[in-house]
Amino acid sequence: MKNLLFSVLVLGGICFGQTKEDSIQFRKISNEILLHGQAYDILYDLTQNIGHRLSGSPEYEKATLWAEQQLKDAGADKVWLQETLVPVWHRGKESLKYKTDKGEWKDLKFLSLGNSEGTGKKDVEGEVIRVTNFDEFNKLPAEAIKGKIVFFDYLFPQQHVETFRGYGEAYIYRSHTASAVAEKGGKFAIIRSVSTGPDDVPHTGTMNYDEKFAKIPAVAVGNTTADMLADLIKNQKLYLKLNSDCGMQPEKINHSVIGEIKGKDDKIITVGGHLDSWDVGEGAHDDGAGIVQTIEILRTFKKLGIQPNHTIRFVCFANEENGARGGVKYAEEAKSKNETHLFALESDAGGFSPRGISLDMDDSKIKQIQSWLPLFEPYGAYLLIKGYGGVDINPLKYTMGVPVAGLVPDSQRYFDIHHSANDTFDKVNKRELHLGAIVMAQMIYMIDKYWK
Amino acid sequence: MKNLLFSVLVLGGICFGQTKEDSIQFRKISNEILLHGQAYDILYDLTQNIGHRLSGSPEYEKATLWAEQQLKDAGADKVWLQETLVPVWHRGKESLKYKTDKGEWKDLKFLSLGNSEGTGKKDVEGEVIRVTNFDEFNKLPAEAIKGKIVFFDYLFPQQHVETFRGYGEAYIYRSHTASAVAEKGGKFAIIRSVSTGPDDVPHTGTMNYDEKFAKIPAVAVGNTTADMLADLIKNQKLYLKLNSDCGMQPEKINHSVIGEIKGKDDKIITVGGHLDSWDVGEGAHDDGAGIVQTIEILRTFKKLGIQPNHTIRFVCFANEENGARGGVKYAEEAKSKNETHLFALESDAGGFSPRGISLDMDDSKIKQIQSWLPLFEPYGAYLLIKGYGGVDINPLKYTMGVPVAGLVPDSQRYFDIHHSANDTFDKVNKRELHLGAIVMAQMIYMIDKYWK
Numbered sequence: 001m002k003n004l005l006f007s008v009l010v011l012g013g014i015c016f017g018q019t020k021e022d023s024i025q026f027r028k029i030s031n032e033i034l035l036h037g038q039a040y041d042i043l044y045d046l047t048q049n050i051g052h053r054l055s056g057s058p059e060y061e062k063a064t065l066w067a068e069q070q071l072k073d074a075g076a077d078k079v080w081l082q083e084t085l086v087p088v089w090h091r092g093k094e095s096l097k098y099k100t101d102k103g104e105w106k107d108l109k110f111l112s113l114g115n116s117e118g119t120g121k122k123d124v125e126g127e128v129i130r131v132t133n134f135d136e137f138n139k140l141p142a143e144a145i146k147g148k149i150v151f152f153d154y155l156f157p158q159q160h161v162e163t164f165r166g167y168g169e170a171y172i173y174r175s176h177t178a179s180a181v182a183e184k185g186g187k188f189a190i191i192r193s194v195s196t197g198p199d200d201v202p203h204t205g206t207m208n209y210d211e212k213f214a215k216i217p218a219v220a221v222g223n224t225t226a227d228m229l230a231d232l233i234k235n236q237k238l239y240l241k242l243n244s245d246c247g248m249q250p251e252k253i254n255h256s257v258i259g260e261i262k263g264k265d266d267k268i269i270t271v272g273g274h275l276d277s278w279d280v281g282e283g284a285h286d287d288g289a290g291i292v293q294t295i296e297i298l299r300t301f302k303k304l305g306i307q308p309n310h311t312i313r314f315v316c317f318a319n320e321e322n323g324a325r326g327g328v329k330y331a332e333e334a335k336s337k338n339e340t341h342l343f344a345l346e347s348d349a350g351g352f353s354p355r356g357i358s359l360d361m362d363d364s365k366i367k368q369i370q371s372w373l374p375l376f377e378p379y380g381a382y383l384l385i386k387g388y389g390g391v392d393i394n395p396l397k398y399t400m401g402v403p404v405a406g407l408v409p410d411s412q413r414y415f416d417i418h419h420s421a422n423d424t425f426d427k428v429n430k431r432e433l434h435l436g437a438i439v440m441a442q443m444i445y446m447i448d449k450y451w452k
Numbered sequence: 453m454k455n456l457l458f459s460v461l462v463l464g465g466i467c468f469g470q471t472k473e474d475s476i477q478f479r480k481i482s483n484e485i486l487l488h489g490q491a492y493d494i495l496y497d498l499t500q501n502i503g504h505r506l507s508g509s510p511e512y513e514k515a516t517l518w519a520e521q522q523l524k525d526a527g528a529d530k531v532w533l534q535e536t537l538v539p540v541w542h543r544g545k546e547s548l549k550y551k552t553d554k555g556e557w558k559d560l561k562f563l564s565l566g567n568s569e570g571t572g573k574k575d576v577e578g579e580v581i582r583v584t585n586f587d588e589f590n591k592l593p594a595e596a597i598k599g600k601i602v603f604f605d606y607l608f609p610q611q612h613v614e615t616f617r618g619y620g621e622a623y624i625y626r627s628h629t630a631s632a633v634a635e636k637g638g639k640f641a642i643i644r645s646v647s648t649g650p651d652d653v654p655h656t657g658t659m660n661y662d663e664k665f666a667k668i669p670a671v672a673v674g675n676t677t678a679d680m681l682a683d684l685i686k687n688q689k690l691y692l693k694l695n696s697d698c699g700m701q702p703e704k705i706n707h708s709v710i711g712e713i714k715g716k717d718d719k720i721i722t723v724g725g726h727l728d729s730w731d732v733g734e735g736a737h738d739d740g741a742g743i744v745q746t747i748e749i750l751r752t753f754k755k756l757g758i759q760p761n762h763t764i765r766f767v768c769f770a771n772e773e774n775g776a777r778g779g780v781k782y783a784e785e786a787k788s789k790n791e792t793h794l795f796a797l798e799s800d801a802g803g804f805s806p807r808g809i810s811l812d813m814d815d816s817k818i819k820q821i822q823s824w825l826p827l828f829e830p831y832g833a834y835l836l837i838k839g840y841g842g843v844d845i846n847p848l849k850y851t852m853g854v855p856v857a858g859l860v861p862d863s864q865r866y867f868d869i870h871h872s873a874n875d876t877f878d879k880v881n882k883r884e885l886h887l888g889a890i891v892m893a894q895m896i897y898m899i900d901k902y903w904k
Contacts, residue, residue, distance in 0.1 A: 030611070030613065031611050034610050034611050034613075035610055035611055040650065158486050158487055158883070159482070159483050159486050159487055161482065161486075161830060161831055161832060161887065163883070196882075196883060198492065198882050353805070353862045353864050355832070378613060379613055380613060380807070380862075382834045410805045410832075410862060412805050412881055412883040412884045412887065413881050413883075413884070416881065429864055429865050429868065430648075430650050431610070431615070431648060431864040431865075432864045432865070435613065435864065
């Protein structure tokens with residue numbers, strides 16, 4: 001069976017022109033990065049010396065200069081900044097307390113969701129209504145919600161092997177609860193974090209307001225606290241009191257940072273991640289990993305003397321987390337300058353052991369890339385499948401029809417730490433991070449060689 | 453390409469009889485373990501309330517009682533202990549200092565290798581000779597080594613994507629250096645730990661003595677210390693001073709712990725891991741993970757009411773680390789009782805995200821199992837390949853020709869923590885651990901159903 005399988009794949013490969021030379025180049029790329037890769041070391045520098053870097057923050061400015069220098073050090077032929085106007089959200093001070101009829105107010109560990117308005121530094125308190133999903137919530141009349149606080153106690157769907165599938169189902173409980181509660185006159189929304197972690201770590205992340213309704217606050221608690229609240233409310237009334245001065249501030253100019261290796265022609269291949277992060281933790285996996293992998297690919301191409309046919313752009317995108325403006329601007333400028341973009345690849349799913357690359361493009365291109373599978377399999381990348389590209393490169397697809405692709409790392413650990421104080425350097429494994437860079441570099445090498 | 457591939461696999465599957473029913477059962481097993489699995493919680497209990505548990509230690513005795521109770525709680529029809537005489541090694545106190553011609557003695561972070569003799573509580577000191585591999589060492593005449601200390605500064609071969617391959621190449625530098633140095637009259641051996649970790653953590657593990665030569669001590673330092681020593685010795689003489697009372701003690705009786713679900717017949721399928729660990733860290737990945745996965749499979753079969761055709765044995769083997777006596781005893785007893793063993797599966801490569809199962813059996817059986825690949829792939833197990841079984845089940849193969857198999861988790865992180873103080877519970881991810889149990893349970897289900 002295995003031999004038959006292998007024959008089919010090799011045959012497919014030969015049809016599309018992969019060669020012994022490619023296999024040797026794959027090995028060179030892998031040896032260079034596994035033995036001499038610097039992605040892990042520069043991730044240490046980014047996370048320990050700058051730390052988290054939300055759009056509009058002083059840390060993001062530092063990260064911009066850092067990325068510019070790193071792209072130069074890695075050997076880019078040219079490095080420049082691309083201006084982007086970004087939304088600015090500020091957390092400020094925040095406190096959340098709970099009590100029952102019998103007890104005193106006690107502090108809760110929590111985080112306001114990103115983009116959430118605060119309480120204007122005033123206490124906002126009320127009785128809590130718990131629902132486990134939108135079906136339950138939607139059945140409640142407005143009078144049951146008016147003046148209350150709604151606890152959306154939706155469990156992360158752990159039954160999916162791919163955690164991004166669970167995230168896709170749970171996401172709406174982070175993004176849409178505040179406006180849903182506001183529509184029925186509630187005071188604020190509290191959610192069980194969108195988290196796979198068996199712990200008490202709250203996770204932030206973007207929420208959106210429907211402009212039709214009042215902009216009430218939305219906050220998140222970790223799984224352990226959510227369990228406790230769910231337990232308390234079974235037999236007694238539960239009250240919460242929130243005080244925060246979170247909120248939006250005037251927009252600012254931030255920059256995406258772009259490095260380039262000049263090709264023999266002007267057609268462009270883009271590879272990137274996003275430089276901004278949420279304002280807790282260190283933005284290590286999300287998306288420091290994607291940034292340092294991107295820079296590692298540049299370094300490796302230069303070190304190995306790979307002279308590409310097409311121009312390769314290494315992009316550290318601005319403002320993925322709470323606006324996606326960097327990616328939009330990049331595509332706008334590409335279109336306005338009439339650039340020809342062949343392909344774009346993003347790493348924004350964590351620096352974990354790669355399992356493949358997801359492909360968002362027409363079927364004939366997917367089939368061609370799948371024919372390269374025997375080349376990738378020795379590096380642990382066995383999935384070359386139809387799927388998602390990335391937030392920052394999708395605008396290239398929407399505006400110009402560019403084929404886009406995303407690195408698919410093992411997803412089991414990602415939503416334990418995503419958007420939380422636990423997204424720190426110590427959660428990143430050097431070899432896993434470097435293997436991701438290897439698989440991406442190999443894919444860029446193949447696309448550059450075989451796509452015209 | 454993907455469709456063709458899939459057709460080939462599905463066709464293969466149908467030939468060998470996999471059914472829609474199997475796919476449904478796979479899903480049931482997965483849902484049960486991802487949503488209600490207890491492996492992670494009992495691993496917490498084992499690692500935090502007992503901790504490491506070297507053969508012959510009081511902790512191993514506690515772990516024996518713990519495993520007995522866990523197997524009963526998980527619903528075993530029968531639980532018993534199997535006596536095994538085990539070697540007992542004790543670390544005792546140990547200290548290692550270094551100095552150059554100019555400096556004072558300074559402490560080094562290190563570990564004596566497992567089974568190593570000590571210095572009889574006396575200081576043993578001398579000048580250090582550094583070699584990077586056995587080729588270099590073998591070229592040195594005995595007079596260059598006599599009275600000296602040899603530093604084997606062999607780098608873990610990081611270029612291999614599969615870290616077990618690197619381990620296979622580096623292993624000899626842990627196991628054989630002491631006797632090699634003793635043969636040429638050296639005082640003791642110090643090695644760079646067999647470790648992929650970019651850190652200063654020393655790793656222990658078994659070393660062996662050649663009875664022809666003096667039993668001199670062997671110790672290991674972490675990568676950072678090894679780098680420092682390598683750097684110091686470039687331009688000056690380096691001295692080390694070891695004092696330790698490590699050594700072997702009289703053998704003791706320990707027990708493997710065995711639980712059983714009675715089948716419709718007396719043919720036996722074995723699944724297991726090893727209950728002992730090294731005497732540092734918590735034995736979380738090595739091999740607490742294999743133990744709790746084994747118990748999880750039992751719990752899941754009982755919970756789902758899977759009544760097996762054959763008898764399934766869930767074995768917590770004694771003494772894998774420094775003697776492998778538990779596995780040998782299990783096979784001896786199986787043979788002496790004329791038991792018929794159909795299959796054995798071990799998890800002893802860490803509780804990381806599974807990538808497949810390696811198969812050590814004849815090709816026709818491998819082909820049959822490979823025909824089941826489409827069932828396993830949705831659970832991330834894409835490798836059903838010829839390979840290694842496990843230390844504890846290999847005696848079944850050698851003495852009775854039993855087909856054996858081993859869980860293949862992602863290997864990138866394993867040798868960062870293997871046999872070190874860093875092999876702790878916090879390095880284990882709940883979903884990854886549980887996915888391993890899922891893939892193992894699914895394999896046991898298939899073997900039980902289709903093998904006669």
